[in-house]
Amino acid sequence: MTETPKFDPQRSAAIRHLLIENVEAEPKRRTSHLRALLAGLIITGVVASGSTALALNRDSLFGAPAPSTGVEVSTPPTPTASVTTPPAQETESPARISVATAPIVPQDIATQPTGPTWSLQPPGLGEPGKLVGSIDISEDYALISVAPEHGADLTSESLPASTSSLSVTLVNTRTGDQVWSREWHWDLEAGVSSADARALVLGTSGRVLVVTTGSENGPREVLDLSTGTAVAAFQPAEPGETLKKVSVVPGDSGDVYATLAQRDDQGDVLPYSLVKRFDPANTTDAQWVTRIDAAGVNVGDSGNDIGYAKVTYYAGDPQQSGNGVLDLATGAFVARPEPFEYYPFTGYTIRSNPDEAGGSSTLTGLDDDGNTLWTRTETGLAQVDEVLTSAAIPGSPRWSTVGTGQFVVVSANGVALVDGLTGSTIWQAALADWKLEYPSVPLRFEAQGDVLTVTNFGGSPSSLVDLTTGAWMGFSPWDISYETSGAEYAYRSIDGQVSAIDKISGEVIWTTDLAADSLFFAGGRLVATEGNTLRSVG
Amino acid sequence: MGTELVNEPALWELARGGDSGAFAMLYDRHRDRVFGQALRLMRSPHDAEDVTAMVFLELWRRRKIVTLVNETLIGWLLVTTNNVSHNFVRSMRRYKAVIDRIPPAEPEGAHDFDRVDEEIDSAGRGRSVGSAFAQLSANDQNIITLCVLEEFSLAEAAAALRIPVGTVKSRLSRAKQRLSALTTEDIQRTAITSGGAK
Numbered sequence: 001m002t003e004t005p006k007f008d009p010q011r012s013a014a015i016r017h018l019l020i021e022n023v024e025a026e027p028k029r030r031t032s033h034l035r036a037l038l039a040g041l042i043i044t045g046v047v048a049s050g051s052t053a054l055a056l057n058r059d060s061l062f063g064a065p066a067p068s069t070g071v072e073v074s075t076p077p078t079p080t081a082s083v084t085t086p087p088a089q090e091t092e093s094p095a096r097i098s099v100a101t102a103p104i105v106p107q108d109i110a111t112q113p114t115g116p117t118w119s120l121q122p123p124g125l126g127e128p129g130k131l132v133g134s135i136d137i138s139e140d141y142a143l144i145s146v147a148p149e150h151g152a153d154l155t156s157e158s159l160p161a162s163t164s165s166l167s168v169t170l171v172n173t174r175t176g177d178q179v180w181s182r183e184w185h186w187d188l189e190a191g192v193s194s195a196d197a198r199a200l201v202l203g204t205s206g207r208v209l210v211v212t213t214g215s216e217n218g219p220r221e222v223l224d225l226s227t228g229t230a231v232a233a234f235q236p237a238e239p240g241e242t243l244k245k246v247s248v249v250p251g252d253s254g255d256v257y258a259t260l261a262q263r264d265d266q267g268d269v270l271p272y273s274l275v276k277r278f279d280p281a282n283t284t285d286a287q288w289v290t291r292i293d294a295a296g297v298n299v300g301d302s303g304n305d306i307g308y309a310k311v312t313y314y315a316g317d318p319q320q321s322g323n324g325v326l327d328l329a330t331g332a333f334v335a336r337p338e339p340f341e342y343y344p345f346t347g348y349t350i351r352s353n354p355d356e357a358g359g360s361s362t363l364t365g366l367d368d369d370g371n372t373l374w375t376r377t378e379t380g381l382a383q384v385d386e387v388l389t390s391a392a393i394p395g396s397p398r399w400s401t402v403g404t405g406q407f408v409v410v411s412a413n414g415v416a417l418v419d420g421l422t423g424s425t426i427w428q429a430a431l432a433d434w435k436l437e438y439p440s441v442p443l444r445f446e447a448q449g450d451v452l453t454v455t456n457f458g459g460s461p462s463s464l465v466d467l468t469t470g471a472w473m474g475f476s477p478w479d480i481s482y483e484t485s486g487a488e489y490a491y492r493s494i495d496g497q498v499s500a501i502d503k504i505s506g507e508v509i510w511t512t513d514l515a516a517d518s519l520f521f522a523g524g525r526l527v528a529t530e531g532n533t534l535r536s537v538g
Numbered sequence: 539m540g541t542e543l544v545n546e547p548a549l550w551e552l553a554r555g556g557d558s559g560a561f562a563m564l565y566d567r568h569r570d571r572v573f574g575q576a577l578r579l580m581r582s583p584h585d586a587e588d589v590t591a592m593v594f595l596e597l598w599r600r601r602k603i604v605t606l607v608n609e610t611l612i613g614w615l616l617v618t619t620n621n622v623s624h625n626f627v628r629s630m631r632r633y634k635a636v637i638d639r640i641p642p643a644e645p646e647g648a649h650d651f652d653r654v655d656e657e658i659d660s661a662g663r664g665r666s667v668g669s670a671f672a673q674l675s676a677n678d679q680n681i682i683t684l685c686v687l688e689e690f691s692l693a694e695a696a697a698a699l700r701i702p703v704g705t706v707k708s709r710l711s712r713a714k715q716r717l718s719a720l721t722t723e724d725i726q727r728t729a730i731t732s733g734g735a736k
Contacts, residue, residue, distance in 0.1 A: 005583040007573050007590070014640045015591040016565055022598055023558040131701070196603050214603035244551070261555060269555035296551030296560075298609070312609060314548020322545065397702075442691035444703075455692070455707070479711050484704040492708060520702060 097170070097179065097226045099204045100138035103391035103402040106521040108486040109500060112510035113538025116528075118176020122146055123167035123183040126517075126532035134522040135201055136392045137225070140174040142522035143208065144534065145199050163187050166197040166219060168210060170228060173525040176536060180228030184210070184219040200246065201225070201395040202280070205254030209234060209280050211246050222281040232281035236260065241274070247301045247309065249277065249328055255287065256280050257309070257328060259299050273297035275311075277331060288331030292324075302328060302344070308370065310342050345386040346403035348373060348420045354381050363409070365423050374423025380412035380438070387417070387445045387452065390487050392521065404447050412438050417452075417470060427470035434463060434472050448488065451504055464504065478506025483519035484526070491519050491526060491537070498528065498537055512538075547609050554601035565594050568615050575616050575683060579623035579672050591640060592622050592633050608691075613684060613698030620679040670720030678713035685710050 124130050124146035133145040146167045169181040188195065195215030199208050206225045211234060212218025220234040237243050241260040249255040257277045262270040272293045278286040294313035302309045311324040311333065324335040343350040351364045361382040365373035386403040393400045406426065409416045415434055417426040431438055434454070444455040452465040453476065461475040482490035482501065489500040489509055493516040500509040514537060516528035526537040546567075553560035572593050576586035596618050597604060597611070607613040630637060671679065684695040685706065695710075696703045 005577060005586075007569065007587060008584070011584075011587050011640055012569065015587070015594070016562055018591070018639060019565055019594050019598070020558040020562050022595065023553075023556060023561045196605065261551065269552070269557070273551075294548060296545070296548030296555075298547030298551065298606070312545045312547045314545040314552060442685075442689055442694075444692050482704060483708045484702075518702075518705065520704065 095226065096206070097137060097141055098206055099201060099225070100136075100394040101204065102394075103389075104136045104139055104394055104524045105391045106486040106526070107524050108489050109526055109538045110489075110509070112512050115512075116514070116535040116537065119533050119535035120169075120171070120176055120178055121532050122169045122171075122534055123181065124165050125167075125529060125534060132518065132529055132534075133198070133397065134520055135199065135397060136394050136521075136523055137170070137201070138394060138523065140172055140523045140525065141179070142171055142173050143199060143201065144169045144171050144522065147197055148195055164195050164197065164215065164218065166199075166210070166212075168199045168208070168223075168228070170225070171522065171534070173523040173527055173536070179226075182210075182223065182228050186212075186215070186217040186219070188215055189217060200248050200256075202248055202254040202256070203250055203395065204252045207231060207254050207281070209246065209248075209256060211243075213243055213245065234280045234283070236276070236278075236280070236283050240264065244273070244297075245299060246280075247299065250302060250307075254279060254281075257299065257326075259297055261297075275299055275326065275331070277328065290326065290331040290333055292333060299326060300342075307368065310340075343384050343386070343407075345407060345420055347405055350384055350407070350420075352382060352384060361411070363423075365420060373421060376409075376418070376423050378409055378411040378413065383410040383439065383443075384408075385410075385443060385445050386420075387447050389447060390485050392524070406447075408443075408445050410436065410438065410443070415470070417467075427468075429465075429470040429472070434465070435475075446485075448503060453503065476506065483516075484521055486521065486526070493517075493519050493528070545609075546611065547606055550604075550606060550611060554598075554604070561594075561598065564597075564611065568612055569594075571612060572615050572619050575619040575687075576623055578687075579620065579679070580626070585626065588630070588637055588640070589619060589622050589626065591637060592630070593619050595633050596622065605697075607698040608694050612688070613690060613694065616683050616688060617680045617698060620676050620683060624676045624679075670717050673720050674713065674716060677709065678716055681706065681709045681713045682717060686714075 122132075122144050125132060127146075129148060130146050131148070133147060135143040135145075137143055146165075148164045148166065163185060165183065165185045167181065167183040170179040171177070172179060184197070195212050195218045197210070197212040197215075197218045199210050202209055202222075208223040208225050210219045210221045210223060212220060220236070222231040222234055223229065224231055236246070236258045237260055240263050242263065244259040244261050246256050246258045249257060255277055257275055260274045260276065262272060262274065264270055272291050273296075275290045275292060275297070276283075276286045277288050292311065292313055296314035298312045300310040300312075307328045309326045309328060311326050313322060313324070322335055322337065323340060324333050326333050338353055340351055340353045343352065349366045349368075351366060353362045353364070355361070359380065361378045361380070363376045363378060363382060363384065365375070367373055385408050387406045387408060388401045388403055391402045393402055403420070405420050407418055407420055409418055410431075413428075414431050415429045415436065417428075418424065419426055436443075446453045446455070447467055450467050451473070452467040454463040454465055456462050461479070463475055464473040465471065466473055478501065482492040484491050485503065486500075488503060490503050491498060491500055493499075493514070496513060496515045497511050498514040498516055498519065499511040501507065502509060514528060515530045516537075517531070518529045519537070520527060528535055528537050546564075549560050549563060553564055569590060573586055573590045576589035576593075577583060580586045580589060593615055597615065604611065604614050671682065674682065680699060681695070684690040684698055685692075690698065692703050692706055696706045699706065701709075
């Protein structure tokens, strides 16, 4: 047996030193007294403004709060002015369009299509370093974005870009009508090679937020979903604040919660962040402001309609990091000393708490109000995956699909299908019967009729399982390689041809000549991109 | 679901805010995996060390836009390792002033190349897979790296690469096919050159 090459310790130390020098060489950062502050800081919990009492009534959600030594600070935001931007280019009468409440089922194309029935050119599509995105709004309507791709300058032979752009277009994907389209171009600041600019659908409020992080010059606007016109400028940050992240509060409020890092007058990072919930069109009137006493704070997306988000924070010493839960209704924050994860599945959420030794995991099912539905204990570190359907979640990126209400637990004890609302085991199977090992490789579970497709991302073939009994039916007769998945068929594009394939049998249903860089369902309709063109498939 | 003590999102927040100590901790935390990935693509461990340095320099340069996936930087770092390795010469140009300050590597010759290949992939087939992996496009390498070598979940890989899950699946399948084809070609070529004609 040969020895793996090791990093030369002398060169590693030199690189480490150079990296430290490189960071410290950056102007505007003087970290010595920040670290001095952190050295004396003990972070074991954080108290937030807002109605803590209400939050603490939801013990089943938060669990027992950790001892808190943090200091409460609530800072009212300063007024900011609204900015109106030029109207969107409308090509169809502005009938009100709203985000559907029911899942959007992809419309399979059962017979060979004669050809595209429409095509259009969303701004920026096909340009180098751009990524096309789609958010399903309702049946026949999707928001198509063409956004900067992270890392594009590294893979391009050209020099790093000095400008960036984003376009957002609302499309009727049945007719090909462009309802409206907006486009932004901006100069990147020195040292910034690309920015994260995107469109977020603000729940069912009928609004869209266009937001940029990583570049202060990028667009930040609230748009009317039906017309694309600017409702207001989005101005989340006060002087000394840097917008780190924005997440949407699920539901019809149209609110967001934003994490804002803080700096002092000299530009030094202050050892706390503020998290604010507000209407992005009116950031001066925050519903709550929560200070978290840690220099590094990450607030997760809430997912589903659940009214809370996981927070992780770090205070400069590994011993002083921790997790917590933020109540999105009140801003109350409760630290949780033990590791945990939330899995926001359709209709319920699972909280998983592994014990310290990894010998077992406690799974707790929660409803949208945070009440405990059930509790289970699994042997070892349990891997939890939702059983998915092909139906899209309105207002979410195109790969977010609805679950069946069941989930699969892979643990040292085997594989179990569990009902999400009751926590009861529907059936159990041995790992060996499914040709799996523990810990398991990443898996994806999709239900179609009575068949559960288990896609294996560890290199093994995918499997088919009887959804009613858990019996392993065999490996999939095809390699489950496709660009996008409909209700019964999967679709793939190879060498200028698009094919529809039966997802269970692997039978090729039809093949047609159509060049496509990508295929996806938008508004429930199959579309393709090629170069700068978006078109229907059939 | 992790049980680690270090909270990486928070550590990264501090590092990209200018805390050099936090940045050094991230280097300590991920150096070996970045180095290991670079070894798959570079013939010399010293080049892999240079790639490692450049990946972390990229991390700092691009700190405003780096995103964590599943609360860790490793996906971004590994994809960047592939990109930097692919663009080794260009990346070296960008960071020449810094790389020049790293102590020079010990002299190495053809023997070292052989040794490295041998050390990375001691078995012949393993060596072929390694060689084939290095011939893949950056996109294929990224998919294989995340989904196969690092066992990222479908969603995690999609988030790291900012592409839809369906595209991850299709790219993964094709990348595996290309890797398999290249591996077979390499084995056949090796068989022909090493023992074919008698």
